[in-house]
Amino acid sequence: xxxxxxxxxxxxxxxxxxxxxxxxxxxxxxxxxxxxxxxxxxxxxxxxxxxxxxxxxxxxxxxxxxxxxxxxxxxxxxxxxxxxxxx
Numbered sequence: 001x002x003x004x005x006x007x008x009x010x011x012x013x014x015x016x017x018x019x020x021x022x023x024x025x026x027x028x029x030x031x032x033x034x035x036x037x038x039x040x041x042x043x044x045x046x047x048x049x050x051x052x053x054x055x056x057x058x059x060x061x062x063x064x065x066x067x068x069x070x071x072x073x074x075x076x077x078x079x080x081x082x083x084x085x086x087x
Contacts, residue, residue, distance in 0.1 A: 025054065025055030025057050025067060025068075025069065025073070026052070026054055026057070027050075027052060027054070027055075027058075027059075028051040028052045029047035029049065029050055029053075029065070030047060030048075030049045030051055031045075031046055031047045031048050032048060032049060033048060037081075044063050046062045046063045047059055047062055047063070048062060055068075055069075056068025
């Protein structure tokens with residue numbers, strides 16, 4: 001895929017971000033549905049869209065991320081929340 005997406009495609013995970021090597025694994029997943037939360041109750045995040053994936057990262061059953069190669073991975077998570085209550 002010859003594209004500038006993802007915007008961090010030149011970032012080197014193996015050298016703390018300071019190198020010039022290409023990523024060996026990168027992915028972005030999202031979900032377009034409302035996921036209701038209950039206060040003080042753990043919630044498994046689910047995804048219904050694979051936006052981008054390369055290097056052996058995959059989404060299984062909408063909630064499990066798997067990687068093909070052993071190693072140390074960094075996960076960056078961004079959430080949007082809406083409070084419809086008064087508190």
